[in-house]
Amino acid sequence: xxxxxxxxxxxxxxxxxxxxxxxxxxxxxxxxxxxxxxxxxxxxxxxxxxxxxxxxxxxxxxxxxxxxxxxxxxxxxxxxxxxxxxxxxxxxxxxxxxxxxxxxxxxxxxxxxxxxxxxxxxxxxxxxxxxxxxxxxxxxxxxxxxxxxxxxxxxxxxxxxxxxxxxxxxxxxxxxxxxxxxxxxxxxxxxxxxxxxxxxxxxxxxxxxxxxxxxxxxxxxxxxxxxxxxxxxxxxxxxxxxxxxxxxxxxxxxxxxxxxxxxxxxxxxxxxxxxxxxxxxxxxxxxxxxxxxxxxxxxxxxxxxxxxxxxxxxxxxxxxxxxxxxxxxxxxx
Amino acid sequence: xxxxxxxxxxxxxxxxxxxxxxxxxxxxxxxxxxxxxxxxxxxxxxxxxxxxxxxxxxxxxxxxxxxxxxxxxxxxxxxxxxxxxxxxxxxxxxxxxxxxxxxxxxxxxxxxxxxxxxxxxxxxxxxxxxxxxxxxxxxxxxxxxxxxxxxxxxxxxxxxxxxxxxxxxxxxxxxxxxxxxxxxxxxxxxxxxxxxxxxxxxxxxxxxxxx
Numbered sequence: 001x002x003x004x005x006x007x008x009x010x011x012x013x014x015x016x017x018x019x020x021x022x023x024x025x026x027x028x029x030x031x032x033x034x035x036x037x038x039x040x041x042x043x044x045x046x047x048x049x050x051x052x053x054x055x056x057x058x059x060x061x062x063x064x065x066x067x068x069x070x071x072x073x074x075x076x077x078x079x080x081x082x083x084x085x086x087x088x089x090x091x092x093x094x095x096x097x098x099x100x101x102x103x104x105x106x107x108x109x110x111x112x113x114x115x116x117x118x119x120x121x122x123x124x125x126x127x128x129x130x131x132x133x134x135x136x137x138x139x140x141x142x143x144x145x146x147x148x149x150x151x152x153x154x155x156x157x158x159x160x161x162x163x164x165x166x167x168x169x170x171x172x173x174x175x176x177x178x179x180x181x182x183x184x185x186x187x188x189x190x191x192x193x194x195x196x197x198x199x200x201x202x203x204x205x206x207x208x209x210x211x212x213x214x215x216x217x218x219x220x221x222x223x224x225x226x227x228x229x230x231x232x233x234x235x236x237x238x239x240x241x242x243x244x245x246x247x248x249x250x251x252x253x254x255x256x257x258x259x260x261x262x263x264x265x266x267x268x269x270x271x272x273x274x275x276x277x278x279x280x281x282x283x284x285x286x287x288x289x290x291x292x293x294x295x296x297x298x299x300x301x302x303x304x305x306x307x308x309x310x311x312x313x314x315x316x317x318x319x320x321x322x323x324x325x326x327x328x329x330x331x332x333x
Numbered sequence: 334x335x336x337x338x339x340x341x342x343x344x345x346x347x348x349x350x351x352x353x354x355x356x357x358x359x360x361x362x363x364x365x366x367x368x369x370x371x372x373x374x375x376x377x378x379x380x381x382x383x384x385x386x387x388x389x390x391x392x393x394x395x396x397x398x399x400x401x402x403x404x405x406x407x408x409x410x411x412x413x414x415x416x417x418x419x420x421x422x423x424x425x426x427x428x429x430x431x432x433x434x435x436x437x438x439x440x441x442x443x444x445x446x447x448x449x450x451x452x453x454x455x456x457x458x459x460x461x462x463x464x465x466x467x468x469x470x471x472x473x474x475x476x477x478x479x480x481x482x483x484x485x486x487x488x489x490x491x492x493x494x495x496x497x498x499x500x501x502x503x504x505x506x507x508x509x510x511x512x513x514x515x516x517x518x519x520x521x522x523x524x525x526x527x528x529x530x531x532x533x534x535x536x537x538x539x540x541x542x543x544x
Contacts, residue, residue, distance in 0.1 A: 014410075035410070055410075055412065077410035077412070078410040078411070078412075079371065080371055081371065081375055081411050081412035081414075082410065082412045084408045084410050084415055085407055085416060085419075086404075086408050087408070087410070108412075110411070110412030110416070113413050113416035113417070113454050114415075114416055116454075117407070117416055117454075198361075198369060198370040198371055200371060200374050201365075201370050201373065201374055203361055203370040204370075
């Protein structure tokens with residue numbers, strides 16, 4: 001099948017999309033060194049900075065969440081590919097401050113290698129930096145070793161909570177501890193219906209039969225393990241949310257945050273019907289839907305499907321989730 | 334005794350980049366089977382950066398040339414490919430030491446240091462269906478040939494053959510690293526794109542030295 005996308009030279013996808021993004025949101029973000037998306041109004045240097053890294057092609061993630069109350073810098077790689085370690089180090093030098101910087105890393109091989117090398121460079125240069133790895137995918141099993149579990153959409157609420165704590169003037173250790181608590185209480189499962197095209201190579205990134213769906217699909221279209229015949233929204237929602245609630249050990253009376261994250265081609269209509277299905281299961285189990293978001297946060301081009309995210313919340317986590325933020329793709333007033 | 338100097342090293346890297354470019358589509362297609370389909374694009378950018386750095390060298394010293402190649406490769410936004418191959422070239426630079434000309438044994442020592450550099454970045458072991466499965470047998474064959482008295486061309490030819498066999502053997506393996514890991518048993522039947530790239534690189538190295 002021929003790729004049908006509005007692009008120019010496939011080699012320039014990332015710089016061109018970032019240029020347009022910065023143009024659209026010039027009140028919130030500014031581009032430095034071509035691939036560092038920074039806050040337009042830098043945070044008070046007495047507060048902890050938050051930096052993340054990752055490939056492009058997942059818009060609005062990750063750079064859509066740079067701004068007051070969330071990220072200070074998003075280091076962008078290329079389509080589905082991690083940025084180079086020296087660029088991550090550049091970002092850590094830009095945010096360098098006595099209060100320190102927290103580097104949020106999603107568990108994908110390239111991101112982990114680049115961040116490890118950048119952290120070594122930062123330590124050698126005497127920068128005050130700590131890092132946290134998100135790995136909330138439960139496709140390989142909720143008890144699989146952390147290194148086998150991918151970082152999916154959960155990084156975004158984590159930016160929100162850690163970012164709010166940083167804005168509140170918490171120390172690097174306090175921000176890290178809070179982020180770790182959230183990290184340890186969150187889980188994501190993805191489901192795919194239709195494939196996406198890699199916008200640089202023009203190749204389809206996986207194949208599913210017309211009547212099939214696959215639970216556990218990664219956010220680069222890496223195949224998952226639970227392929228089945230197509231199911232209804234309610235059945236799909238129930239299968240996924242049940243596994244997620246088990247993974248975070250949620251029981252009656254617990255409060256949860258739920259995010260339905262569209263992969264790119266799945267309509268908001270479908271996402272809301274899935275959300276309704278999640279609500280029914282929560283009600284049956286007596287679990288409180290404390291907060292929810294439905295929409296596209298981290299996409300995979302035109303892939304059909306969604307990621308379902310659940311986190312068990314306490315009052316402090318909810319306080320930071322509700323704190324103000326002002327970024328291109330998440331605003332709380 | 335046959336030796337290689339900076340001019341040959343530049344020729345080797347340029348030949349490897351050309352061979353990777355010629356196979357870009359096939360490498361991406363291989364990656365589509367088990368990953369996200371961009372290995373060809375990424376390895377091309379990495380090897381283009383290596384070629385530009387090598388050809389731009391003015392130091393005339395193998396170690397400095399390879400160090401520049403390593404850092405320029407490391408600076409490519411290429412997922413795990415750039416830190417892995419960047420560390421490989423920086424390792425080669427360390428292994429080359431101050432020598433202006435390398436015989437077969439010195440070449441083997443240089444490549445052993447390259448493998449050690451790359452392996453600092455990953456816990457992948459032989460059998461895990463990664464570039465390690467082509468690289469490790471290639472460098473072992475290089476060392477064995479050099480110790481057996483082969484010249485550089487013959488030793489690199491042995492290395493290229495071992496890399497090709499190693500890459501082919503990944504077809505029967507189940508991925509334990511990188512994005513392909515999540516596919517489990519379904520990775521069987523497809524050669525690992527990283528290992529295949531390594532086999533192309535060593536094949537080009539051998540041809541460049543031989544010619």
